Every structure is written in C-alpha cells, then in structure tokens.
Amino acid sequence: MSISNIIKDPNTNWKYLLIVFILGVLAGGGILAWQSGSLPSLTSPTPTPTPTPPVDETADWKVYRNEEYGFEVSLLDSWKGYSVFVGFWSGVTLDSKSTKFQGPQIVIRNPKWTINPPSLGTYQDIPIMVFTTEEWSLIEAGNLNVSAAPVGPNKLGENQKYVFALPPRWVGFTDALGQEEAVEIVKTFKAF
Numbered sequence: 001m002s003i004s005n006i007i008k009d010p011n012t013n014w015k016y017l018l019i020v021f022i023l024g025v026l027a028g029g030g031i032l033a034w035q036s037g038s039l040p041s042l043t044s045p046t047p048t049p050t051p052t053p054p055v056d057e058t059a060d061w062k063v064y065r066n067e068e069y070g071f072e073v074s075l076l077d078s079w080k081g082y083s084v085f086v087g088f089w090s091g092v093t094l095d096s097k098s099t100k101f102q103g104p105q106i107v108i109r110n111p112k113w114t115i116n117p118p119s120l121g122t123y124q125d126i127p128i129m130v131f132t133t134e135e136w137s138l139i140e141a142g143n144l145n146v147s148a149a150p151v152g153p154n155k156l157g158e159n160q161k162y163v164f165a166l167p168p169r170w171v172g173f174t175d176a177l178g179q180e181e182a183v184e185i186v187k188t189f190k191a192f
Contacts, residue, residue, distance in 0.1 A: 062080075073185050106128045129167060131163045131164075132161070
C-alpha cells in the first residue's frame with residue numbers, strides 16, 4: 001500500500017501516524033545534533049565544569065589586592081574587567097604516610113579568557129598558590145609534592161602567615177595567549 005493510499009483511506013488512524021512522524025523527526029534531529037557536536041557524547045566523560053568566577057570589585061581596578069591573605073599585584077590596562085576566583089592546590093607528602101594537603105589558589109583571570117583550549121586562543125591565568133609557613137617548609141625540604149612536574153612551585157613572596165608561589169610550569173606549558181602580560185603582572189607581586 002502506498003503512502004497516498006494510506007492518506008486517502010478513511011480508516012487511517014491519524015493520531016498514530018502523527019505520533020510516528022513526530023518521533024521520527026525528533027529522532028532524526030537528535031542524531032543530527034549529536035553528530036554535529038552540539039550534544040555531549042554518551043561515550044566520552046563529561047569535562048569538569050570551570051567555576052564561574054565572581055568579579056572582584058575594587059576601587060582601583062589596576063591593583064588586585066587580597067586582604068584575606070595579604071598580597072597585591074598591579075594589572076595592565078588590557079586586564080580591565082579581570083575576574084578572580086578561588087581554586088585549590090592539593091599535594092601529598094613523599095614519606096610513607098602520604099599525608100594529603102590542600103590549600104587555596106587565587107586565580108586572576110584575563111577578561112579575554114575563554115573556555116577554548118589553549119590551542120584555540122584562551123588567555124593565561126595567574127594562579128597564586130597560598131601556603132602556610134609549615135606547608136612551605138615541607139616543600140622546601142622536598143617532602144610535599146603539589147604537582148606532577150619534577151620541580152616545585154616558584155616562590156613569589158611571603159608575609160607573617162603565608163607563603164605565595166606560582167605552580168610549576170604555570171606559564172609556557174601551553175600556548176595560551178597573553179603569557180608575556182601575565183609574567184609582567186607577576187613581577188609586581190607584593191606581600192603585606
């Protein structure tokens with residue numbers, strides 16, 4: 001029986017035909033969306049979402065000042081509209097106990113940053129690791145590992161409570177844009 005005969009047949013149940021048609025359209029659209037990449041793959045793991053960084057409002061946007069931990073950096077004009085969020089570093093002692101440590105990492109983000117992978121043009125973050133003086137003593141002694149890199153973090157400065165450092169390979173490890181600007185900003189780091 002041809003489609004034209006089905007349509008002309010008065011006994012045809014139009015509700016069922018409409019449901020079958022709609023399901024076919026939805027299934028076809030879903031397959032197209034999945035193949036075009038606008039739907040997540042069912043076989044690949046879902047990436048960890050990047051936290052939405054709250055904007056750090058300061059009276060003078062050219063200086064990011066963190067009162068909680070006691071440090072500041074001067075920003076370049078191209079960083080107007082920057083954002084700041086708190087992430088975490090984690091590490092483990094290299095002794096038989098393998099004691100786990102975790103601490104804050106203040107990330108200053110360029111306003112041009114995107115979720116793209118570095119090869120597609122994201123901008124370099126400035127991740128400032130915050131350690132207690134006791135944690136830093138373990139790092140200096142080579143007893144606390146906070147990275148897969150064969151070297152430890154690079155010390156930026158310290159105050160009476162905290163030691164500040166950059167993660168190993170924080171810049172130059174990827175092809176992120178704005179690396180030179182980020183390095184210039186880090187040179188202005190001051191602990192108070």
